[in-house]
Amino acid sequence: MSLNDCGRCQENDEIDGTSWTNKIFVIYLIQRLVFWIRIKMPEDDFDKSFSTLISKLGHPVEEIRLRALENLQAKLDLKLVADVDILQYKYLYIKLLEWFNFPSPPKRDAVLDIVLKLSKV
Numbered sequence: 569m570s571l572n573d574c575g576r577c578q579e580n581d582e583i584d585g586t587s588w589t590n591k592i593f594v595i596y597l598i599q600r601l602v603f604w605i606r607i608k609m610p611e612d613d614f615d616k617s618f619s620t621l622i623s624k625l626g627h628p629v630e631e632i633r634l635r636a637l638e639n640l641q642a643k644l645d646l647k648l649v650a651d652v653d654i655l656q657y658k659y660l661y662i663k664l665l666e667w668f669n670f671p672s673p674p675k676r677d678a679v680l681d682i683v684l685k686l687s688k689v
Contacts, residue, residue, distance in 0.1 A: 618649070618657065619657070619659075621636055621639055621640060622636075622640075622657060622659055622660050622663055623659075623663070624636035625637060625640070625660075625663040625664065625666075625667065626663050626666055626667075630670070630674070633667070633670070634674060634675065637667075637675060637678060637679065640682065641678060641682065644682065644685065651685065651686065651689040652689060654686060654689075655686070655689060660686075661683070661686070664679055664682060664683050665683070667679045
């Protein structure tokens with residue numbers, strides 16, 4: 569059944585300047601990408617990449633620490649990692665608290681928000 573067969577939608581109908589077929593195609597591509605990522609990334613690889621991310625929170629270069637913090641914050645905000653799953657990474661708490669040992673640490677509020685969020689889990 570195509571869009572033209574449903575009777576309500578025509579191929580040239582537009583929503584926000586984009587045709588129905590384009591929107592459906594984009595949704596299909598996103599679904600395939602998510603499916604592919606879930607298949608291709610075994611749990612061990614996730615553990616390694618997440619452990620690497622945590623270790624970068626203590627990197628001597630400030631830019632690397634900031635990118636790691638933003639990456640962690642995005643994963644938590646977008647629910648790519650469940651708060652409960654993060655509890656197994658005890659090293660994360662240490663790295664977040666060590667954040668304040670660096671001279672004039674940036675994004676103090678963001679770090680404290682993460683610590684607070686994780687402590688409520």
